[in-house]
Amino acid sequence: MNSMQKYDLIIVGGGILGLSHAYHALLKKKKVLLLEKNSQAMGASIRNFGQIVPSGFSATWQGYGRSSLKHYLDIASQADIAIRQEGSIYIASDDEEIQLLEELHQINQSNDYPSHLLTAEECTFRYPNVTKQYCKAALFFPEEINADSQKTIPAITLFLIKNLGLDVAYNRTIIDIYTNAHEVIAFDHQGDKWLGEQLVLCNGDEFSTLFPELFAESDITLVKLQMMETVPQINTLKIPGSILTGWTIRRYESFQECPSYQTIKSRENEQDFQRRFGVHILFKQTAEGSVILGDSHEYADVNQRDDLRLFETNEVINSFMTDAASKIMDLDYKIARTWIGCYSQRKSGEIYHHTIDDRIHIVTAIGGKGMTGSLGWAEEHINKIF
Ligand SMILES: Cc1cc2nc3c(=O)[nH]c(=O)nc-3n(C[C@H](O)[C@H](O)[C@H](O)COP(=O)(O)OP(=O)(O)OC[C@H]3O[C@@H](n4cnc5c(N)ncnc54)[C@H](O)[C@@H]3O)c2cc1C
Numbered sequence: 001m002n003s004m005q006k007y008d009l010i011i012v013g014g015g016i017l018g019l020s021h022a023y024h025a026l027l028k029k030k031k032v033l034l035l036e037k038n039s040q041a042m043g044a045s046i047r048n049f050g051q052i053v054p055s056g057f058s059a060t061w062q063g064y065g066r067s068s069l070k071h072y073l074d075i076a077s078q079a080d081i082a083i084r085q086e087g088s089i090y091i092a093s094d095d096e097e098i099q100l101l102e103e104l105h106q107i108n109q110s111n112d113y114p115s116h117l118l119t120a121e122e123c124t125f126r127y128p129n130v131t132k133q134y135c136k137a138a139l140f141f142p143e144e145i146n147a148d149s150q151k152t153i154p155a156i157t158l159f160l161i162k163n164l165g166l167d168v169a170y171n172r173t174i175i176d177i178y179t180n181a182h183e184v185i186a187f188d189h190q191g192d193k194w195l196g197e198q199l200v201l202c203n204g205d206e207f208s209t210l211f212p213e214l215f216a217e218s219d220i221t222l223v224k225l226q227m228m229e230t231v232p233q234i235n236t237l238k239i240p241g242s243i244l245t246g247w248t249i250r251r252y253e254s255f256q257e258c259p260s261y262q263t264i265k266s267r268e269n270e271q272d273f274q275r276r277f278g279v280h281i282l283f284k285q286t287a288e289g290s291v292i293l294g295d296s297h298e299y300a301d302v303n304q305r306d307d308l309r310l311f312e313t314n315e316v317i318n319s320f321m322t323d324a325a326s327k328i329m330d331l332d333y334k335i336a337r338t339w340i341g342c343y344s345q346r347k348s349g350e351i352y353h354h355t356i357d358d359r360i361h362i363v364t365a366i367g368g369k370g371m372t373g374s375l376g377w378a379e380e381h382i383n384k385i386f
Contacts (some may be wrong), residue, residue, distance in 0.1 A: 006195040007033045007167070008386070010186050012174045012210075013202035014038075015045035016370050017363055019156050020378035021200045023071070026164035028386055033194060034157075034166060035186060037173035041153050043204040044370060047227065047341035049284055049292060050147035051242040052372050053088050055108070055115065056252040061350060061369055062113065064376030071375040072145055079159040082151035082287070086241035088144040091123060091130060091328070092137045093246040096264045100249050101139040103258035108141075116140045129237060134245075134328045146242055147371060148286055169194075177201065177210060177360055184359040198385055201362045205344045207302055211362065214354065219347040220302040220365050224310060226317050227294040229337045234289025237331055245328050247280035274324075277317050281325050290336060293325050302344070313338055343367060351377065361385060 009025045011018045014036035025032045040046075052072060054065025076083050092098045101117065108115045116139070123138040124130050160166035169188075176187040177199060186194040205222055207215040244252075250268070255261055268275060278297025285291050296317045300307040322333050345367030346352055352365035363381065366373060 004195065006183060006197065007031050008197050009033070010035065010184065010194055010196035010199040011202065012177070012186060012199065013204060014041040014153075014157060014168070015043050015202060015204050016153065016374045017204075017366060017378065018200070018202035019153070019160065020374040021202065021363070021382055022160055022166055023075075023156075023164070023375065024379045024382035025386065026160060026166060028382065030386060032166050033196070034168045035172045035174055035188065035194060036168070036170050039170050040157070043206075044341050044343040045153050045204075046150050047339060048149050048371055049227075049242070049282055049294070050149040050152065050371055051088065051244075051282065051284060052083075052145040052147060053141070053242060053244070054372055055088060055090075055104075055113070055141040055144060056244070056248075056254050057369050057372065058253045058350070059111070059257065061373050062111065062254065064373040064380075065369070066113065067376030067379060068372060068374065069143060069145055071379070072147070075156060075159055078163060079155065081155040081159060082148040084146050084241070085143070086146060087140055087142040088242040088244060089118075089123070089127065089141075090139045090244045090249055091135050091246065092249060093134050094136060096260075097246045097249045098137045099260050100255050100258050100264065101137060103260060104255060105139055107254075107257060114142055116142070127239065127243070129239060129330045130243075131328060131330060144242065146284060149371065173209065175209060179357040179359045197359070199360050200385075201360065201364075203362075203364055205342045207305075207344075214362070215302055218302060218352060219349070220344050220352060221347055222300050222302060222305055222308060223343050223345060223368070224298045224300075224308040225295045225341045225343070226313060226321070227292065227339050227341060228318060228321065228335050229286075230291045230293070230332060231334045231336045232289035233291070233332050237285065237289065237291070239283060239285040239291065239329075243283040243329070245281045247274060248282060251278075251280050273320060277320075279317065279321060279324070281321065281328060283325070283329055291331055294321060296321065308342070310340060310342060313340060343370065353381070
């Protein structure tokens with residue numbers, strides 16, 4: 001690798017969106033370089049739940065998510081990328097949520113996407129730690145995948161390097177990108193220039209370095225999430241797959257397509273603590289036996305990033321979440337780690353993409369669906385670029 005070689009494609013940003021673009025370009029036999037400002041990807045892609053859940057998204061994004069499932073499995077057949085296909089389960093806690101599960105089940109039957117309704121007894125039999133007081137019924141999606149993102153992202157990167165010939169340069173903050181008649185040039189903070197035919201910028205939630213004026217006038221919102229991880233409890237607990245619960249049913253986009261959704265939502269009080277901090281309760285057990293749980297959502301306009309106070313954790317939110325979680329699942333709630341994640345999303349629209357001079361393709365603000373949708377969406381995008 002040298003900075004005077006001309007690449008077919010330069011990717012800036014080593015999160016899941018950048019890796020997904022690299023993957024599809026490499027499959028087309030393109031010569032690809034990935035530039036990342038840190039010693040590895042450090043953004044939302046390694047801080048998330050790793051729930052690859054097409055069932056949670058709109059019809060279009062369910063399609064991208066289903067393509068992603070195939071791509072993850074395909075990569076996993078060639079390299080260990082720390083994913084498990086153990087399905088996802090949505091657990092209803094009252095009649096309204098049961099109604100939404102039944103309607104989502106119907107929608108997915110017509111979409112040909114497998115899902116199974118479970119009674120409360122069937123659910124608590126399969127997931128013995130789920131409390132009988134909470135669980136009233138459930139909907140299971142058997143094809144869905146769980147990633148251990150802190151391992152999966154580096155493992156996919158390694159797979160792309162070793163198996164498909166990706167070049168990577170870490171610790172390179174790109175501070176300028178421009179074009180001339182023949183190429184696109186990425187200029188890094190060490191003073192090196194990288195040349196490409198095309199460039200895809202997947203900068204995640206970093207909007208101050210490149211094209212700040214473009215982002216300042218966009219409809220991008222930043223979202224701060226709080227996450228927790230319990231101590232390992234591998235001998236006492238086995239929770240397969242992703243567990244999503246009542247407030248998720250009342251939140252995820254796929255349920256918005258259910259006929260009863262608007263009526264049910266209109267009965268909720270927007271001033272409730274849970275609604276104000278966008279809390280819903282999700283669980284996932286890691287291979288080491290700890291349980292990741294969360295999450296909350298606080299929002300700020302792209303120009304008001306500092307309002308999010310990304311340097312601090314709100315302990316009131318964390319104790320609200322562990323309290324709510326303990327009513328759903330019996331487990332040891334001794335917390336080993338907490339962290340904050342941030343992603344970008346659009347106020348209107350599902351992803352931000354913008355092309356400059358036919359060579360620079362900016363792609364970000366994929367929202368809370370990046371682990372699920374990126375591999376599918378990037379395939380379509382790369383097919384348009386090449
Ligand atoms: C707490 C949390 C939970 C989530 N749970 C899920 C989930 O279960 N399922 C799901 O589908 N999605 C989930 N998401 C959403 C998902 O993580 C994001 O949509 C996705 O990671 C966004 O990927 P990205 O590549 O756009 O951004 P990032 O992962 O943020 O990557 C951007 C990269 O670009 C690099 N970069 C930025 N600027 C430059 C520059 N100038 N030069 C060089 N490099 C640069 C950064 O260092 C970074 O590594 C969650 C997100 C969070 C925060």
